[in-house]
Amino acid sequence: MPIALTAKVARREDIVAACDAAIALGIRVGMAATHARALVSDLDLRPADPLADAAFLERLARFGVRRWSPVVAVTPPDGLWLDITGCAHLHGGEARFCRRLQVFCRRVGYSVRVAVADTPGAAHALARFGPTELVIVPPGGTGPALAPLPVAALRLDPPALRAARKFGFERVADLLPVARGPLARRLGLPAIVRLDQALGAAAEPIAGIEDIDAPCVEKRLLEPIGTAEAIAHVMRDLLNDLADILQARRLGVRALRLVAARIDGTEQVVGVGTSRPTREAAHLLKLLQLRIERIDPGLGLEHFRLLAPHTEHLDATALGTVLAGDRPLRDPARLVDMVAGRIGASAVYRMIAAASHVPERAAMPGDPGAVAGAWPAWRRPIRLFARPEPLFGVIALWPDQPPRRFEWRGVAHRVVAGDGPERIHGEWWRRDAEIFGIRDYFRVEDDAGGRYWVFRRGNGVESDSGDLSWWMHGVFA
Template identity: 70%
Template sequence: MALIDKVGRREEVVAACTAAVALGIHVGMAATHARALVSDLDCRPAERQADAALLDRLALLAVRRWTPIAAVAPPDGLWLDLTGCDHLHGGEERFCRRLQSFCRRAGFTARVALADTPGAAHAVARFGTHDIAIVPAGEGVDALSSLPIAALRLSDSALSAARRFGFERIADVLPVARGPLARRLGLPAITRLDQAIGAVAEPISPVEDARVPIVERRLLEPIGTAEAIAQVMADLLEDLAGILRARGLGVRALRLTGLRVDGGEQVVAIGTSRPTREVPHLLRLLKLRIERIDPGMGLEQFLLVAPHTEPLDAVDLGAVLAGETLQRDPARLVDVVAGRIGARSVFRIAPVPSHVPERAVTQADPVDAPGRWPLWQRPVRLLARPEPLHGVIALLPDQPPRRFEWRGKPYQVVAGDGPERIHGEWWRRDAEVWAVRDYYRVEDGEGGRWWVFRRGDGFEAETGDLSWWMHGMFA
């Protein structure tokens, strides 16, 4: 199969399937030549508008599922700005794999590239050597140098001029002075080059989701003071709260975009642990971000978008108002603290049904109700990984140690209790079928209380090598 479209005054092949390419059909070939070369070639008219509509739908899906800033990259791609949201998808590499798997399930072949600039990502995705390419921060120029000059999205006339002057790869034009290069290739080519290497900004104009609540303010004069910006924030939140009340929604994320008079953008975002439309609380969170806004010569337009919303119904406060309960909602405190030190730094420890100590806890949402903890005696601090002990003196098979060295310091044990035997979780892996740990609570002469264990039961060699380890401390 080949898709035919009119290019200039003649009909050309604009796309071909794998089988057609194997028979010699290629993009740019005249339609009459293609039909003569392959007699049973299935030629169909290209539908440019349908292709553009499909890309718009994919960009809208990206806004709703992956990132609030996504746009179409003509003629056959998408731009996704992952700034600040890559951790929500498990990191950049995992997100790229998930994105490619999604395209594969949808019936598309896709190449994914991540870079510091849209131009570099566009070039590496189309002219790179790998289906998934992640360009490390600050190495965009090195990644672009080996690519052909066509990767810069130049016009046909600029490409012809580049071939005429012997410019084949981007590395050929990087050392050339901008003035002579502009006279040879044109000023738009210089702009494309500077955009790719990050010397000139190339903002992405994201698609707007009609379902996403959004409010806007256009100012008569530019502003730049913190007080004026805070006042605009308050006005925008009042407008947004009305839209949210009408739809019965609460926000989980807000994105404020300020447009400067020089064309630049300043974007700040906040998140909440629970859906809310309370203006004072949201305003307090946004004010924590004012110091990150660089007004430059002044800000003249503001957009406030709620990319993540959830239903918010009435809450029964009868028990609280009657004084029958003292339960407080920690959501506000969590939001304020997370706004200062980062969302990933605020969490709650929750129990996990496992006997192995390092697997028995996990990080949970800080506003979720904590689960019921088992009655086992566990130390206040548990080491991320058990650390080996040296010079241990203990009476086998089940006596606590009388002496040990940890981190180069000797400890004399004056009291001990145990053992508490913990077996390996045999259903996880074969190495844990016979694994045994004997845990002891011991106290040294200076009052320190430690949680140590010995690998093995002292009888069967398969249960462990009888080595001693430090796993936590009680005080």
């Protein structure tokens, strides 16, 4: 049954939302409810609940703070702003993050339109008036992307929209060549502000929603500060206060976000992460001090807020071995945090074993603080190439003998000893192309003492098992 939502507008009931089935029958947003009921006799009309919609958006925004971005704001009545500056790489890039966001919304039963742009105003306009459900504007392409959109995409007030229609302004492209002075006299100053915000000529800070469950402390200063020493002193005080809250809740932080408000109304945000939950103020202070150089104090900072958006349960540490005189195992978590704070979290990892027989899939980078697990007993080279390299001029006795000669990287190698083959089949459950894929691996040694791990595609007999080409996959010590 088609469903539509109604709300009281002025003195009549209007349609404010409709399902796809109702839209297919001619129901449109803004249509009078009596007209819609006359057009579709079995239309299910229900009153809209804007308060429930706002509450749902707020819950979704709090979920986004924990999972997507530290800065998420509600854009009434039906949208969210996500500031993914500096965190898009954590989700695999902007395009992959947007696709995952679409899949998430569809999975819970909601349609979604996503836009990524340099400014919040441009993203807001393209998400609602863009040509497709997913629009990603490259840096510097805001103007051309906004030009074909209608003037209503700039979030103008109804009087400004009526004035725009009166003067013949239909698209954003019609506003761009007009001087700001005459345009302000025709549409009003708020319309110029909206246009400048969308183009990036005027700032539009996003006031992100705060997670009410996240531990948070703040400090307001009597006088603005701007030196690194003063900022570090405020960080120390905030961390001491936050440590007391964390201890009372038996929590440890995995991520910290420091928000410093400048006297001009803008904010400076820096964040740090830890490999393991901790509430040690001295260690967290060292991590935050690495971010001081990223804070632009401007004319001065007057308000600081320290938030822990990601926390985990942290109980007391057992000290029985220490009291007994045994030396405890050294925890590398502090070293990992310091190195990651200097060169980036993605540059610090530990290779862990993965459940795969294919050599390049048998190991993968993981959490540096995690346990590597048990490694298989298979003999593998010390240096395994990420991509196998082709061999040329191979002389070998098929089907199960190692090569006697090959050329690799322009150098000829004469093999004096070899062992194998070790047959590895493709993982057919991943993709159909690996159903008949076979690799025969050999450990060979050349006359110069070099030891290599080479393989042949195919079993040496059947052509559909591989193209019988030879490849170098690793080098032994």
